[in-house]
Amino acid sequence: MTDDDNILVAQGLKKSYGSGPARVDVLRGLDLTVRAGEFLAVMGPSGCGKSTLLHVLGLVTPPDGGAMRLCGRAVPRGGRTLQQMRRQNVGMVFQRFNLLSVLTAEQNVNISLRVRGLARDGARVRALFEEMGVDHVRRRKPGAMSIGEQQRVAVVRALAHRPDVLLADEPTGNLDSASAQRLLELFRRLHGDHQRTIVMITHSAEAASVAQRIVHMKDGTLCDS
Ligand SMILES: Nc1ncnc2c1ncn2[C@@H]1O[C@H](COP(=O)(O)OP(=O)(O)OP(=O)(O)O)[C@@H](O)[C@H]1O
Ligand SMILES: [Mg+2]
Numbered sequence: 001m002t003d004d005d006n007i008l009v010a011q012g013l014k015k016s017y018g019s020g021p022a023r024v025d026v027l028r029g030l031d032l033t034v035r036a037g038e039f040l041a042v043m044g045p046s047g048c049g050k051s052t053l054l055h056v057l058g059l060v061t062p063p064d065g066g067a068m069r070l071c072g073r074a075v076p077r078g079g080r081t082l083q084q085m086r087r088q089n090v091g092m093v094f095q096r097f098n099l100l101s102v103l104t105a106e107q108n109v110n111i112s113l114r115v116r117g118l119a120r121d122g123a124r125v126r127a128l129f130e131e132m133g134v135d136h137v138r139r140r141k142p143g144a145m146s147i148g149e150q151q152r153v154a155v156v157r158a159l160a161h162r163p164d165v166l167l168a169d170e171p172t173g174n175l176d177s178a179s180a181q182r183l184l185e186l187f188r189r190l191h192g193d194h195q196r197t198i199v200m201i202t203h204s205a206e207a208a209s210v211a212q213r214i215v216h217m218k219d220g221t222l223c224d225s
Contacts (some may be wrong), residue, residue, distance in 0.1 A: 008034040014065035026222030037195040041208035044217030091163030098155040
């Protein structure tokens with residue numbers, strides 16, 4: 001963690017796709033400050049750029065312009081420091097999960113620990129699988145899991161390395177209400193008991209109500225609700 005109260009600071013983020021008449025300006029000078037230990041929900045209509053924003057914040061996609069600080073350090077444009085920050089500081093739950101199809105659920109989590117240079121922690125990982133209600137699919141590959149099970153395995157993988165900032169893209173989007181409640185309860189505990197910082201994209205007002213603060217994305221920027 002950092003002494004800085006603001007764990008994540010983004011200033012003037014810009015991101016466009018395509019060129020010429022096909023160009024789409026998705027982020028248009030977006031500013032965002034997230035305090036350490038904050039639980040933030042990001043809402044906005046489909047296609048407004050929420051996933052793009054999360055990928056930029058998670059250091060997966062480089063922005064076209066703007067600057068970011070994460071855990072007290074300026075985010076560089078590339079190189080080893082960027083890779084190190086991506087691996088150590090951030091945990092991502094992608095909207096499409098991005099689980100490796102040739103590996104079992106447990107192997108997906110273990111390989112994520114290995115690329116971060118962390119030892120396997122079987123007991124802790126199993127506890128996370130149990131907490132997410134997906135212990136029964138630990139030895140199954142994604143193709144043999146339901147969409148909601150894959151989503152919950154993606155949450156286990158994102159949390160396994162104890163990231164400073166958890167970035168979750170619609171983490172309840174494919175869950176029944178009981179599973180969604182369970183996930184939100186885990187997020188609430190991570191935030192409340194462990195002071196974990198969470199940025200969660202959601203279309204669900206119920207999910208957003210668990211967060212401390214809700215921001216809305218509009219015209220490539222964010223505004224408070
Ligand atoms: N790789 C890409 N190339 C071109 N356009 C893209 C690309 N990725 C996203 N877009 C466009 O950028 C815009 C923002 O997409 P994004 O996925 O960030 O939206 P979103 O708010 O997450 O939507 P949803 O709620 O449906 O998940 C959309 O208009 C989309 O079509
Ligand atoms: Mg999206």
